[in-house]
Amino acid sequence: MNGLFLVARREVLVRGRTKGYLISMLISAAAVVVLAFLPKLLGGPDEYKVGVAGTDTAVISQALTSVKPSSPSLTGDAQATVKITEFPDEAAARAAVADGEIDAAVVNGDTLITDGGVSSELSLIIDTAYKQVASSKALAAANLPPDQVSQALASVPDIRQESVGEDAEEAGARQAIASIVVIFLFFMLMYPVMFVAMGVIEEKSSRIVEILLSTLRPWQLLGGKIIGLGILGLINVLVIAAAGLAAASASGVMPDLPPGTISTVVATLGWWMLGYAFFAALAGALGSLVSRQEDSNSTITPLTMLMIACYLVALFTAGTPKSTLAVTLSYVPPFSAMMMPMRSATGSVEWWEQVLSALILAAAVVGALALGARIYRRAVWRMGSRVKLMEALKG
Amino acid sequence: MMEIDGLRKSYGEKVALDGVTFTVGSGEMFGFVGANGAGKTTTMRIAMGVLEPDAGEVRFDGHRLGFADRRRFGYMPEERGLYPKMKIAEQIAYFGELHGLATAKARKSAADWLERLGLADRAGDHVQDLSLGNQQRVQLAVALVHEPEVLILDEPFSGLDPIAVDTMADVLAERNAAGVPVLFSSHQLELVERICDAVGIIADGRMVAVGSVGELRRKEGRRFLKVAVEDAPTGWADALPGKVVGNDDGALLIETDDDQAVLAGAVKAGRVTHFGWQEPTLVEIFREAVA
Ligand SMILES: Nc1ncnc2c1ncn2[C@@H]1O[C@H](COP(=O)(O)OP(=O)(O)O)[C@@H](O)[C@H]1O
Ligand SMILES: [Mg+2]
Numbered sequence: 294m295n296g297l298f299l300v301a302r303r304e305v306l307v308r309g310r311t312k313g314y315l316i317s318m319l320i321s322a323a324a325v326v327v328l329a330f331l332p333k334l335l336g337g338p339d340e341y342k343v344g345v346a347g348t349d350t351a352v353i354s355q356a357l358t359s360v361k362p363s364s365p366s367l368t369g370d371a372q373a374t375v376k377i378t379e380f381p382d383e384a385a386a387r388a389a390v391a392d393g394e395i396d397a398a399v400v401n402g403d404t405l406i407t408d409g410g411v412s413s414e415l416s417l418i419i420d421t422a423y424k425q426v427a428s429s430k431a432l433a434a435a436n437l438p439p440d441q442v443s444q445a446l447a448s449v450p451d452i453r454q455e456s457v458g459e460d461a462e463e464a465g466a467r468q469a470i471a472s473i474v475v476i477f478l479f480f481m482l483m484y485p486v487m488f489v490a491m492g493v494i495e496e497k498s499s500r501i502v503e504i505l506l507s508t509l510r511p512w513q514l515l516g517g518k519i520i521g522l523g524i525l526g527l528i529n530v531l532v533i534a535a536a537g538l539a540a541a542s543a544s545g546v547m548p549d550l551p552p553g554t555i556s557t558v559v560a561t562l563g564w565w566m567l568g569y570a571f572f573a574a575l576a577g578a579l580g581s582l583v584s585r586q587e588d589s590n591s592t593i594t595p596l597t598m599l600m601i602a603c604y605l606v607a608l609f610t611a612g613t614p615k616s617t618l619a620v621t622l623s624y625v626p627p628f629s630a631m632m633m634p635m636r637s638a639t640g641s642v643e644w645w646e647q648v649l650s651a652l653i654l655a656a657a658v659v660g661a662l663a664l665g666a667r668i669y670r671r672a673v674w675r676m677g678s679r680v681k682l683m684e685a686l687k688g
Numbered sequence: 689m690m691e692i693d694g695l696r697k698s699y700g701e702k703v704a705l706d707g708v709t710f711t712v713g714s715g716e717m718f719g720f721v722g723a724n725g726a727g728k729t730t731t732m733r734i735a736m737g738v739l740e741p742d743a744g745e746v747r748f749d750g751h752r753l754g755f756a757d758r759r760r761f762g763y764m765p766e767e768r769g770l771y772p773k774m775k776i777a778e779q780i781a782y783f784g785e786l787h788g789l790a791t792a793k794a795r796k797s798a799a800d801w802l803e804r805l806g807l808a809d810r811a812g813d814h815v816q817d818l819s820l821g822n823q824q825r826v827q828l829a830v831a832l833v834h835e836p837e838v839l840i841l842d843e844p845f846s847g848l849d850p851i852a853v854d855t856m857a858d859v860l861a862e863r864n865a866a867g868v869p870v871l872f873s874s875h876q877l878e879l880v881e882r883i884c885d886a887v888g889i890i891a892d893g894r895m896v897a898v899g900s901v902g903e904l905r906r907k908e909g910r911r912f913l914k915v916a917v918e919d920a921p922t923g924w925a926d927a928l929p930g931k932v933v934g935n936d937d938g939a940l941l942i943e944t945d946d947d948q949a950v951l952a953g954a955v956k957a958g959r960v961t962h963f964g965w966q967e968p969t970l971v972e973i974f975r976e977a978v979a
Contacts, residue, residue, distance in 0.1 A: 299785050307774055501769030504830065507736045508759050508786045674738055676767075 296509045300517025301524065308488065309525050317484065318529050322536040328473065329540035341415045342395040344378045346386040349402030349426065354379075356422035357399070373414060402426055464639075470554060471611040471638035474561055477533070478631050479604040481565055485526030486572040486600070487593075492518050493580030493669070494589050502673055511670040515581075519573045523566075530565055534558055557638045560647065567651065568630030570658045572600060574665030581673040582680045592679065599627065607631035614639040624650050626657035689714050690735070690753070690838060690869060694744035697730055697893075704730045705741070706893040712838075712871050712886070717864045719880035720873040721974060722890035728873040729766045731890070732842050735871070736763050748838075759787055762836030764844050766873075768827050770815045777802060777811035780829045787834035794833065801829040805855065821852050828856065832863070839863060841872040845879060857883055881970035891978040901970060908973045912941040916962035917954050924957035925950070941966065 308314055345354055354377045378395060380386040383406075386398035390406050396415060398406040405419060432442045493515070496502045505514055538558065541547045579592045606628060610619040614636045623632035623646075633650045636642045672685040690712045697705040705727045712718040722728050733739040735746050737758050746753040771779055777798050784794030802808045805825040815823055824847060831839065839860070845853055853876075861883060864870050874880050880887060881901055889897040889904075897908050905911065916939035917924065925932055930944025939962055944950050947965075954960045968976075 296786065299782070303774075303782055307771070307778075311773075495771070496769075499769050499772060500765060500767040501771060503733075503736075503738050503765040503767070504763055504769055504783065505786070506738055507761065507763050508783075510755075 296513040297517045297520070300509065300514055301521035304492070304518055304521025305524050308492075308522065309528075314525060314529075318532055321480065321529070322533050325477075325533050325537040326540040329537055329546055330544045340374045340376055341397075341418070342376050342378065343415075343419070344380050344386045344389050344395040344398035344406075345400075346380040346383050346398060347401035350379055352426050352429075353399050353402045353422060356425045357418065360418045360421045360425075373418070375418060399423070467639045468611050470557065471614065471635045472608060474557065474638045475604065475607040475611060475631050475635050478561065478565055478568065478607075478634060479600070481526060481530050481533070482568050482572055482630075483597075483600060484529070485522045485569060486576045486596070488522045488525075489519055489573045490576040490580040490589065490593050490596070492522065493577050493673070494583055494586055497581060497583070497673060497676075498585050500676070506674060511673060512666050514673075515574075515577045515666060515669045519570070519577060523569055523573065526569060527562075527566070530562060534562070553640060557634070560637055561634045563651065564630055564634040564654075567654045567658055568627060571627050571630065571654070571661045572596065574658070574661040578665035578668035578672075578685075581669040582682065582685060584676050584679075588679050603628050603631045607635045611635055611639065614641045624653055626654045629654050689749055690871070691747040692731065692735065692744075693747060695731060695734055695741045695746075696743040697727075697734065697739070697741050704893055705734075705744075707744070708890065708893065708895055709744075710888045710895055710898045712869050714869055715864065715867050716869050716885045717860065717883060718869070718871045719884035719887045720871060720890065721875070721877060721880055721887060721970075722873075723978060726890045727893040728890060729842055732840050732871070732873065733765075735840055736761065736765075738765075760834070760837045762831035762834070762839045762841075764827055764831045764839075764841040766842035768823065770823065770826060770830070772816035773814050775812050776807065776815055776818070776826050779815065780826065780833050783830045784833040787836075789834050797833050797835070798829065801833055804859070805829060820847055821849055824848060825852070825855075828859065832859070837868060839868055839870040839872070841870070843873050843875070845872075845874050845876050853879070877970045877974055887970065889974060889977045897973070897977045904970075904973050904977075905967055908977050910943060910972075910976070911968055912943050912966045913947055913950055914939050914941055914962060914964055914966040915950060915954050915960070916940075917957050918959040918961055920954075920957040925953060928953040 343357055345357075357375045357377060360375070378389070380389060380398065383400045386395075386400055387406055389395045390398050390408050393408065396407075397411050397419065399419065399422075400406060403423070405423075410416075411419070429439070429442045432445075433439055496505065496514075502514075509517075538547075538555075575596055576593070579596055580589070582592050583589055606618075606622060610616060610622075610632070613619060619632060619636060622628040623636050623642075625632075629650045633642070633647055637647055668682070668685045672680040692708055692710050692712075695705045695708040696703075708727065708731050710718075720728050720731070730739065734741045735753070737753070737755065748757045774782075777795070780798035780801060781791075781794040784797050785791060789797065799808070799811070802811050805828065807822060807825055807829075810818065810822065815826060818826065824844075828844065831841065841860075844856055844860070848856060857879065860870055860872070884901065886898070886900050887904060888895055897904055899907065912933060913930070914936060915925070925940055925942060928942070928944070929946045929949050930942045932940050933943050934941035942950055951960075951963060954963065
């Protein structure tokens, strides 16, 4: 047991202090932060600049600033605001639009000047304001007192919205989150799993394994490596998850995230651990087959292919989480390590489905560890040319 | 006491070990010599448990040598192995801990060995930045850091400069004097002859001679009388018992059973300036044994 601890500690201390590890952690954390701010950056301004000129500028300004765009969106601008600039005449307003100084201008309360059109949100705001002003004008023209008119209009509530299908906007957000979960899982698994393979090959190719095995059991050496690199991977995952959640709340995206996002993040951690244990056991076994770094590609490639296959299938089914393919594969290890968290992020699974899939994957992990340890034990001290997998299995 | 008993090992068709048997006594410095491919490394790997023999076993103090015993051994494999990107002091201490030392003790011992081997100022360097000779010193420190009870070193002297050879020999002699049996292989026969209590010669997977250098001389080596006689007539020794086998710078080398008769003959032939037994060197014993 002590040997296991010592090996794991060495991995954490030596690998964790390398520039490569620290830099990759910083880069991935930065990428997640950018990702969290991206919708805000791409989602257009929170503030629209609208110019007014000609007649009716006061009423139209008042109406424009009081309109609230009804449905909040993922873009984070739940409360878009409108900044009004008054221009002396129509020509000045047109020039300002052409210069891009303002997004649009309303002239004489009935003409919208744009530079090739405006976003649907701004269009909605202006249209609403225009209709408000126009209808109160029409009502006033019909001799109704202005304050009664505005009272009547103000008392009209927004239309009540009910959906017979899914909230399309939320479904889009969920698919985006599911894709992010899959991408995140893939990279977070790939790094430490490759480190396990490389570490095993390093020990074998540098022949240090001969000294190690005179004082450690093979399972301690492999297990310690998997645990140590797993701890580093877990730290990486936690840092990135924390950075992502912090950035999401700082950027104001948080309230737009569908309910259950936090539990998705937590469950993803669990899936990461199971997936890592599975792939790392195989990586250690395959790594032990070769004695030279140059041979590492040939032996590791099948594993990388498998991981990429899981990744691509999960990514491409993120849009159709209820398809037979997606549902079936979410129970099949190792696909389930990415498919189930993907489905869970789209909000289309029951808790018992997750538990069942996790149990199946956990059983596969036990199998992979047993198989990996067996291959490793037999192959790790056979120097020279690449050990054939079948030979290692038979011993 | 370590007994290597009847080890056999084949790699496919190739028989690497064919009943290798010898004993390394407690406190003994045992030199293991043999041509390339004779089976030294295979034997030592089996002793360290890195390789399974097809037959035979290794015993330590009477019981079958096991994992727990080996943790108290120090081992230097033929193909040196260190983590290239780990600081050397940390690396040595790590191996100390793997062999059961407490963290603080392992660090202290690592620092002591670096000091002793003249590497104290390189403690924070990575192994890959050291010269090969210095890497070998680190390798020795790794084998010694946990105060092993037995040392098994595969060609510890190969690749060392003469100064480093002396350091290595001193360290081994010192551990040996402290009661640690040392089994090491080497091609440097003069050195083996100088520092070893016992020598084992292996050829093609079989032990062809085992014993102290003195025993081997008596058993395996032919020794000659070296006699120099001033102004002696040529052929003065022809009639004496024995055979003239060589001429070493004017002195005759005579193989004989009757040294006194040769001496009397030499005195008669002229002024004797040199008379004595020439003992065979280990190199000569080795050549004869493996011939
Ligand atoms: N892994 C191996 N596969 C096949 N043959 C081997 C292997 N290791 C050693 N041998 C063979 O076994 C014999 C003994 O080798 P070794 O013990 O390394 O000799 P030494 O150390 O005395 O030079 C040699 O003929 C060598 O070629
Ligand atoms: Mg050898």
